[in-house]
Amino acid sequence: MMKHFLSFLLLFASVSISVSTQAQPVERLIKVIVGTDHDNWTYRSGENVNFSVSVFRNGNLLKDVRIRYEIGPEKMPATKKETITLKTGMTTLASGSMSTPGFLRCIVVAEVEGKEYRGLATAGIDPDKIQPAVENPSDFVSFWDKAKAELAKVPLDAKMTLMPERCTEKVNVYHVNIQNFRVGSRVYGILCVPKMEGKFPALLRVPGAGARPYAGDVRTAERGVITLEIGIHGVPVNMDVSVYNDMMASNLSGYWAYNLDDRDRYYYKRVYLGCVRANDFLVSLPQYDGSNLAVTGGSQGGALSIVTAALDPRVKWAAPTYPALSDMVGYLKGRAGGWPHIFDSNNPQNNTEAKIKTAAYYDVVNFAKQMKVPCFYSMGFNDETCPPTSMWAVYNSITAPKELKLFLETGHWTFPEENELVSNWLMGKLGK
Template sequence: MKKLVLPSLLLIWASSVLAQPVERLVKVIVSPDHADWLYKPGEPVRLTISVYRSNVLLKGVKLRYEIGPEKMTPTKTETVTLKEGTLALDAGTLKTAGFLRCIATVEVDGKEYRGLTTAGFDPPSIKPTVANPDDFKTFWDNAKADLAKVPVDARMTLLPERCTERTNVYQLNLQNVNNSRFYGILCVPKKEGKYPAILRVPGAGVRPYYGMIAEADRGFITLEVGIHGVPVTMEPAVYESLGRGPLSGYQAANLDDRDRYYYKRVYLGCVRAVDFLAGMPQYDGQNMAVTGGSQGGALSIVTAGLDNRIKWVGAYYPALCDVTGYLHGRAGGWPHLFAGNDLAYNNKPDRIKTTGYYDVVNFARQVNVPGYYSWGFNDETCPPTSMYAAYNVIPGTKTLDINYLDTGHWTYPEQTEKMTNWLLGQLRAK
């Protein structure tokens, strides 16, 4: 039988947001004077900026740096020449909980190289800015009740070329709300028995999916879903066209109406995926986890907050957290609805109100199951301020792995391995 080698949870995921950055000829290293990158409010941050080429300090290079709260207008900028290739710098401080970022850039032979470091000030004290609607729970209880009236109508198409000796692989097609469908790649162990289940929810974008075949081979039912209501096995060019056309900017589609906002169908689609997994005869009936990164990290928390059939959460750098931060003078989460050119368009009462029903913060308040979370301080896509705003309100048992402080919107292999080991360990793999 032909076996197709595909990415697994243990390896780098099939998403650019999880890929390590490419090694560069010139390295700009910004080092803080605290090994844990953590400071007390009011405590000064001292940095050393070094520029290397071929692992040797690059002397005489011109460097510019900017310092300020992450994602906000810099409070200090300067251009200097590094006579010896290094610079000691007093970066200032923050008086309240948050993150202070230094970005340093050099130009060598016509190419720009940059490095950054982000100092944290009492992150556990960061509080959300997003409103928590009084009828939040009622809104979503009603939405789930509407979904429950829609038949699951599962349609499974075997993908023989992806099957292995141990696992059958299918494209799965489920009925969702508003006459839409919800697609994914389902992997089911061939051996008769009862198995734990893993739901993987996707990062942002429009792409095909390949399924968690390696985990299924190890004795798990796995379902990797797309969110856009289109099949997930088409040619890549089709998704590229969709992403540049009708699905461009989907993150803000119908933001002025809480009942029509794009993510309502998406969040309910994740619940529908749980419906299907929970109803499978091969499911063991009690061990189900959800995992993902970025938008997938957001959807992991959302799904766990909406559905108590989820027993464990594994989330990397969740998006959609405290998106209103920008309206309160600090960084907000991806997709940065109230920053830059989008601020004037979205800064309206109806749009702001809608965010309260979809912000990860308000789902995090309902996550009562154990979770393992992982991100770095240098994330420029999902600012740590926004992620801590959600993490800090989670009432369930939680572990935050911040041993990879220098990571941005990507992960080290060691980081994904730790997440995998935790997740599969909780599911009691046999």
């Protein structure tokens, strides 16, 4: 019994982390608090930005603490660096201004008793005016229309296996796999279906980066929504977490760059089409109400939410959180690009014409331009995985009805309140 309980806890932990890709910061003895002199952390181009720094221990300012800081555009070389001692435990750092839209970041590290403690704040400079760096291929729509037409010719071949140990009084839980964009290629996931009589709306949950097991969204299904939580790598999603760790250390290491020089063979083609195929399965279920379908996810899942909503007209609502794969070529234009940072200074091998062209067919910016359904978009300014410059390039490209909720100090993680807002928005749209 204890062995099964511990296995469940490990699985639950992995699923919880998958929602936001990176766990919420752990409380530490020394707290380095960085803020700006504007409550909304937002400035106009050319306006001076002042960062406030406070270092606390036991709720009190820590006197005579040594810090080092650096200030500069996010993900770019710092324009200002210094090491100073805070006599009172606090100070204000004048950083100057930025003449173009973007984000200016201040990172502070305090050294206390041989340990380092870190804090940061990021100022948005006219974020509403950030324009994408990525080009939109002239045949972008026809490329994906052709891919979807080819997908439609492949039999669904859906297989469902009931998981009695995960079923509840109100929900049946299945491990499912369906055929993807070619015969033999599969998409796996956890399906949760309400047991009660009737027809129900459906929600597709798309995953963050990496590989892991999934538990399925039983809680939402208990509210009367069919849910399908999928993986993207064509392997079962109910194996031990060690199997996925081994995969990420071997054949899936760096999967986001596989075949980047060929738009027809790039890794994410099967991923994007797999999301559409997951919807093919959802709408085929006899319990589906035939009308109401939504998609949501964070990070890579945020990207896949937008991609799926753009590719699949059956989707009525999308709720992406801090989307990855956004304006990825930003680095080649002297500013931050989106995860997986395939064009940053650490990856000079990717700066080729073929790879840059391929990336444009998979960049979330170009899918955002195609979206026609309402979108609930949330993110933070301190995200160091999915830089806000890249995420704003996407948001500013959406012409469909959209709502934005900012959680300024969050990095690549979410507050419970943010998760609650996303859930409430989705349930409201799905009539639950």
